[in-house]
Amino acid sequence: MSISREDIEKVAVLARIKVDDKQVAALESDLGNILDLVDQLGAADTSDVAPMAHPLDAVQRLRADEVTETDQRAAFQAIAPATEDGLYLVPKVIE
Amino acid sequence: MHNKSVAELSRELESGRISSVELTQQFLERLQQEDGKYNSFITIAEEQAMADARVADEMRAAGRATAWTGVPFAHKDIFCTNGVRTTCGSKMLENFVPPYDATVTEKFRQAGAVCLGKTNMDEFAMGSSNESSFFGAVTNPWGLSSGEKRVPGGSSGGSAAAVAARLVPAATATDTGGSIRQPAALCGVTGLKPTYGRVSRYGMIAFASSLDQGGAIARSAEDNALMLNVMAGFDPKDSTSIDREVPDYTATLNEPLKGLKIGLPKEYFTDQLAPAMEEQVRNAVKEYETLGATVKEVSLPNAKLAIAAYYVIAPAEASANLSRFDGVRYGYRCEDPKDLMDMYTRTRAEGFGAEVKRRILVGTYALSHGYYDAYYLKAQKVRRLIQQDFASAFREVDVLMSPTSPSPAFIQGEKTSDPVTMYLEDIFTIAINLAGLPAMSVPAGFVDGLPVGLQIIGDYFAEARLLNAAHQFQQVTDWHQREPK
Numbered sequence: 001m002s003i004s005r006e007d008i009e010k011v012a013v014l015a016r017i018k019v020d021d022k023q024v025a026a027l028e029s030d031l032g033n034i035l036d037l038v039d040q041l042g043a044a045d046t047s048d049v050a051p052m053a054h055p056l057d058a059v060q061r062l063r064a065d066e067v068t069e070t071d072q073r074a075a076f077q078a079i080a081p082a083t084e085d086g087l088y089l090v091p092k093v094i095e
Numbered sequence: 096m097h098n099k100s101v102a103e104l105s106r107e108l109e110s111g112r113i114s115s116v117e118l119t120q121q122f123l124e125r126l127q128q129e130d131g132k133y134n135s136f137i138t139i140a141e142e143q144a145m146a147d148a149r150v151a152d153e154m155r156a157a158g159r160a161t162a163w164t165g166v167p168f169a170h171k172d173i174f175c176t177n178g179v180r181t182t183c184g185s186k187m188l189e190n191f192v193p194p195y196d197a198t199v200t201e202k203f204r205q206a207g208a209v210c211l212g213k214t215n216m217d218e219f220a221m222g223s224s225n226e227s228s229f230f231g232a233v234t235n236p237w238g239l240s241s242g243e244k245r246v247p248g249g250s251s252g253g254s255a256a257a258v259a260a261r262l263v264p265a266a267t268a269t270d271t272g273g274s275i276r277q278p279a280a281l282c283g284v285t286g287l288k289p290t291y292g293r294v295s296r297y298g299m300i301a302f303a304s305s306l307d308q309g310g311a312i313a314r315s316a317e318d319n320a321l322m323l324n325v326m327a328g329f330d331p332k333d334s335t336s337i338d339r340e341v342p343d344y345t346a347t348l349n350e351p352l353k354g355l356k357i358g359l360p361k362e363y364f365t366d367q368l369a370p371a372m373e374e375q376v377r378n379a380v381k382e383y384e385t386l387g388a389t390v391k392e393v394s395l396p397n398a399k400l401a402i403a404a405y406y407v408i409a410p411a412e413a414s415a416n417l418s419r420f421d422g423v424r425y426g427y428r429c430e431d432p433k434d435l436m437d438m439y440t441r442t443r444a445e446g447f448g449a450e451v452k453r454r455i456l457v458g459t460y461a462l463s464h465g466y467y468d469a470y471y472l473k474a475q476k477v478r479r480l481i482q483q484d485f486a487s488a489f490r491e492v493d494v495l496m497s498p499t500s501p502s503p504a505f506i507q508g509e510k511t512s513d514p515v516t517m518y519l520e521d522i523f524t525i526a527i528n529l530a531g532l533p534a535m536s537v538p539a540g541f542v543d544g545l546p547v548g549l550q551i552i553g554d555y556f557a558e559a560r561l562l563n564a565a566h567q568f569q570q571v572t573d574w575h576q577r578e579p580k
């Protein structure tokens with residue numbers, strides 16, 4: 001299955017990855033090849049098959065509703081690109 | 096000392112013939128002299144290693160030594176190490192120093208092991224040749240003497256190359272579609288990918304969470320067993336960790352193999368496999384018959400769909416996992432963003448390499464509106480079919496054997512132009528991840544002077560049986576002891 005330029009541009013926006021025109025052209029062929037590979041799945045008869053999410057069919061464990069973590073904000077923010085007064089800084093969102 | 100196994104180094108330290116500080120100095124010196132040829136390390140953690148070594152000597156003096164106390168090793172640069180840079184092979188994390196330890200890191204620390212540094216890898220573990228690392232390709236120690244630079248396999252190529260080159264006796268690794276077994280095969284070392292959920296994923300940077308599993312690379316099965324003894328176990332911090340008793344994996348290494356039932360999946364012995372490779376693998380199977388095993392052909396009819404299912408599921412999960420790299424909380428941020436959207440899109444365009452971006456885009460596409468059922472759901476159903484194939488096979492036999500990779504180590508750059516060609520490297524390993532089973536790669540011969548790996552696949556939680564089978568093979572063969580010239 002081929003993938004169009006428009007599809008690639010739309011997916012790039014959804015994935016928050018900037019792509020230029022030259023990259024779109026290369027991606028058209030690379031992603032097209034990958035999707036051709038993936039299209040082999042169509043050959044399998046899966047009409048009565050339940051999808052498998054976990055090899056051992058384990059389900060999400062729940063823990064007791066107790067406070068177990070301590071505050072490590074300072075350590076976590078020490079590695080952030082930009083912070084101020086305990087807040088993460090990003091470019092201005094609201095004018 | 097650099098030729099000794101983990102078990103032998105452990106005995107040297109125990110006897111008092113050498114201290115951990117002395118041993119660590121020797122290994123660090125050799126690492127600094129030799130690694131220029133291979134680029135198998137991203138970070139050599141000299142200061143931290145010497146501090147670990149001093150702690151180890153104190154542990155021993157206080158009578159609290161374990162089998163690992165004072166033994167040098169390395170972590171794949173995907174395991175978070177508190178205070179030591181952890182890059183995952185990406186520009187995105189070029190300067191990331193984690194404020195915490197992965198559970199695997201913590202367990203080795205508690206055992207008193209000495210981490211010499213962090214090994215090179217494909218960016219975010221996406222690759223089969225270790226050529227997608229932001230920190231440069233890794234060169235396989237095998238074939239280098241003939242002037243050819245060959246790939247070590249990937250994504251744990253740094254760990255496999257470092258062990259093969261005798262820079263470390265053992266290294267941690269991870270396997271999402273073959274990333275422990277294929278590099279182990281291409282570098283002539285022994286690798287173990289445990290059952291999904293056996294080793295904690297906490298602090299192991301996520302690629303595809305339903306497939307990722309931490310494991311071991313060392314020269315022998317015995318050293319793999321020693322590694323798994325440290326790594327395995329339930330961890331409440333990993334929601335998919337399995338709460339199940341951990342045996343002593345060294346205790347059953349010497350069990351005889353008489354009566355072991357081996358299955359050879361006919362789909363793994365096809366014309367995709369080079370005849371010279373097949374000969375080596377069949378010779379290894381004959382060796383098992385000499386040891387008392389019986390062999391029969393089995394069938395995994397849906398195995399041919401594994402690569403297609405994997406290249407939906409893994410990119411889909413990766414696209415979700417890697418959304419956390421947004422330039423806000425840690426990692427790379429682009430220069431002078433003009434607004435929030437510009438910051439996100441440029442940070443990710445500049446911070447991720449080409450293969451990572453391709454997979455994020457494929458995954459985003461597969462999960463996008465109108466395509467979810469056709470791709471992701473369909474792939475999850477095919478995954479069930481693949482698992483059922485293995486379940487029927489294990490009703491007839493104890494272990495499955497196959498080649499690990501379709502060909503030996505190839506020359507750098509040979510498969511980089513077409514992503515799909517590279518994906519076929521994992522044709523014999525990927526189905527095992529989809530099913531969540533344990534498997535090993537064991538050195539089993541050479542083709543044109545390059546190592547060949549035998550893959551041994553077991554049923555869920557059969558790691559002890561796999562290690563036993565690999566160890567017995569290594570008692571009667573010396574492929575795992577061959578050293579690259």
